[in-house]
Amino acid sequence: MNQKENILIIGAGLCGSLLALRLGQRGYQVKLVEKRPDLRKVEQDAGRSINLAFSDRGVRALQMVGLENEVKKLCLPMLGRMIHDNQGNTFMSPYSGKNEKYINSISRPGLNMLLLDAAEKLPNVQLIFNQSCESVDLKNTMATFTDYHTKEKTTHTANYIFGTDGAGSVIRNNVFNNKLIRLSFSIDWLTHSYKELTIPALENGGFKADSKALHIWPRGENMLIALPNLDGSFTVTLFLSHETGADSFQKLDSPEKVLEYFEREYPDAKALMPNLVEEFFENPTGPLGTVKCYPWSIFNKTLLLGDAAHAIVPFYGQGMNASFEDVVVLDKYIEKYEGDWKTIFSEFQKERKIDADAIADLAIDNFYEMKEHTANPLFQEKRKLEIAFEENYPERYNSKYSLVTFNDNIPYSVAMRRGRAQDKAILNLLDDNKLISEMNLEEKLELVLNETKNILHDDNVAKNL
Numbered sequence: 001m002n003q004k005e006n007i008l009i010i011g012a013g014l015c016g017s018l019l020a021l022r023l024g025q026r027g028y029q030v031k032l033v034e035k036r037p038d039l040r041k042v043e044q045d046a047g048r049s050i051n052l053a054f055s056d057r058g059v060r061a062l063q064m065v066g067l068e069n070e071v072k073k074l075c076l077p078m079l080g081r082m083i084h085d086n087q088g089n090t091f092m093s094p095y096s097g098k099n100e101k102y103i104n105s106i107s108r109p110g111l112n113m114l115l116l117d118a119a120e121k122l123p124n125v126q127l128i129f130n131q132s133c134e135s136v137d138l139k140n141t142m143a144t145f146t147d148y149h150t151k152e153k154t155t156h157t158a159n160y161i162f163g164t165d166g167a168g169s170v171i172r173n174n175v176f177n178n179k180l181i182r183l184s185f186s187i188d189w190l191t192h193s194y195k196e197l198t199i200p201a202l203e204n205g206g207f208k209a210d211s212k213a214l215h216i217w218p219r220g221e222n223m224l225i226a227l228p229n230l231d232g233s234f235t236v237t238l239f240l241s242h243e244t245g246a247d248s249f250q251k252l253d254s255p256e257k258v259l260e261y262f263e264r265e266y267p268d269a270k271a272l273m274p275n276l277v278e279e280f281f282e283n284p285t286g287p288l289g290t291v292k293c294y295p296w297s298i299f300n301k302t303l304l305l306g307d308a309a310h311a312i313v314p315f316y317g318q319g320m321n322a323s324f325e326d327v328v329v330l331d332k333y334i335e336k337y338e339g340d341w342k343t344i345f346s347e348f349q350k351e352r353k354i355d356a357d358a359i360a361d362l363a364i365d366n367f368y369e370m371k372e373h374t375a376n377p378l379f380q381e382k383r384k385l386e387i388a389f390e391e392n393y394p395e396r397y398n399s400k401y402s403l404v405t406f407n408d409n410i411p412y413s414v415a416m417r418r419g420r421a422q423d424k425a426i427l428n429l430l431d432d433n434k435l436i437s438e439m440n441l442e443e444k445l446e447l448v449l450n451e452t453k454n455i456l457h458d459d460n461v462a463k464n465l
């Protein structure tokens with residue numbers, strides 16, 4: 001075992017910072033290089049997902065590095081979705097029927113700072129900011145960076161390189177463009193883009209809406225969501241078609257049109273956003289897409305992780321959680337094969353790719369669920385039944401959402417297979433009027449579990465042809 005290998009991590013976002021901390025804790029010599037300024041000293045641009053949904057898979061990663069108590073101070077628990085119709089009526093749809101199951105709203109910069117502070121305390125971790133990676137020589141594990149201020153070029157060499165430079169990864173693009181290996185690579189853009197807005201806090205610092213919920217205004221094609229912040233404000237995100245359809249970012253090109261659109265679709269939210277028009281035109285409009293690529297291990301010396309390997313659309317609130325889980329899974333293999341990086345990288349990508357693909361697909365499913373189905377009576381009936389199953393038979397039933405969000409011991413791919421089969425089973429049974437009111441809850445559960453078993457069996461038969 002060689003504890004002294006030099007590791008270069010490119011990109012000090014959420015994944016890179018956690019990875020630097022973990023590898024530092026394991027005794028490696030770590031250099032973490034980031035193209036932006038140190039976010040603990042310089043305020044970053046507004047409009048880039050200021051808060052995030054942080055759930056069990058992410059929590060487990062923070063436990064791994066011993067920050068579970070510190071991170072709690074940054075968290076605001078959200079117990080369910082607060083659905084807003086366009087008459088201003090609301091109802092709460094809990095995330096789970098089980099006690100103490102919730103997700104958290106967390107500040108992206110707050111969490112990133114916590115990780116950077118912890119990593120920086122380690123004598124064997126060096127943080128470097130304002131250096132943008134321009135190119136990589138992956139055969140010789142060397143990367144060249146340009147300093148933001150001086151424009152000087154610097155080269156860093158290491159025994160191993162980790163590419164955690166996000167969805168637009170320079171390292172991944174380098175491999176792909178230079179055809180260094182046969183890298184499969186795709187980006188699927190969503191028809192929708194996003195823009196962040198704000199519901200400010202009350203003058204006394206209180207919240208203008210329920211702070212224990214993730215608020216959703218589902219409108220079929222488009223939607224608005226809002227997550228609470230510790231200062232009493234909410235970060236609001238509009239997911240709107242970019243250019244097609246009756247309403248789109250392209251069409252909202254004047255203050256009058258923006259106000260008319262919000263008055264028509266989200267009147268109760270509009271009433272809480274005094275700076276709507278200014279923010280709408282000042283804040284950037286971001287694209288949304290799914291990035292897939294493979295392999296993630298290049299020449300057994302460089303590994304892509306986090307969004308650089310698998311960026312997903314944000315509708316399951318799992319992109320960061322999945323990126324954190326990458327580090328947990330990698331750590332498991334480092335523990336098992338310490339020093340044998342070839343095996344570590346190969347086992348890691350073998351296990352993880354299938355799960356990254358699953359959460360990417362689930363996130364697309366949830367796009368439709370959130371903007372359309374949450375307002376659909378059949379869907380609401382299904383959720384009601386699932387909540388009752390979870391409440392009364394916590395050991396026997398987990399909804400798809402619970403399998404993905406609250407069961408970090410179940411891989412995403414398994415959660416997807418089982419969750420989809422359950423959804424299909426309940427929706428079919430409801431639609432066929434087979435879950436009748438004369439049945440008690442246990443009988444309904446038996447029927448759903450049986451139907452799910454049959455669907456899973458059929459899926460397996462088809463898979464094994």
Ligand SMILES: Cc1cc2nc3c(=O)[nH]c(=O)nc-3n(C[C@H](O)[C@H](O)[C@H](O)COP(=O)(O)OP(=O)(O)OC[C@H]3O[C@@H](n4cnc5c(N)ncnc54)[C@H](O)[C@@H]3O)c2cc1C
Nearest residue numbers: 011013014015035053133165166306307317318319320321
């Ligand atoms: C609108 C939106 C909402 C989201 N909401 C959620 C949510 O609720 N829950 C959730 O789990 N996930 C969410 N996500 C996903 C989440 O943001 C990402 O999955 C997560 O940030 C991935 O972390 P990362 O470290 O891999 O990438 P990033 O956070 O993108 O970090 C990459 C880092 O690399 C740096 N970098 C880039 N290029 C270079 C270079 N050439 N040289 C050096 N450094 C470089 C960047 O500056 C950045 O600091 C959301 C995403 C979006 C867009």
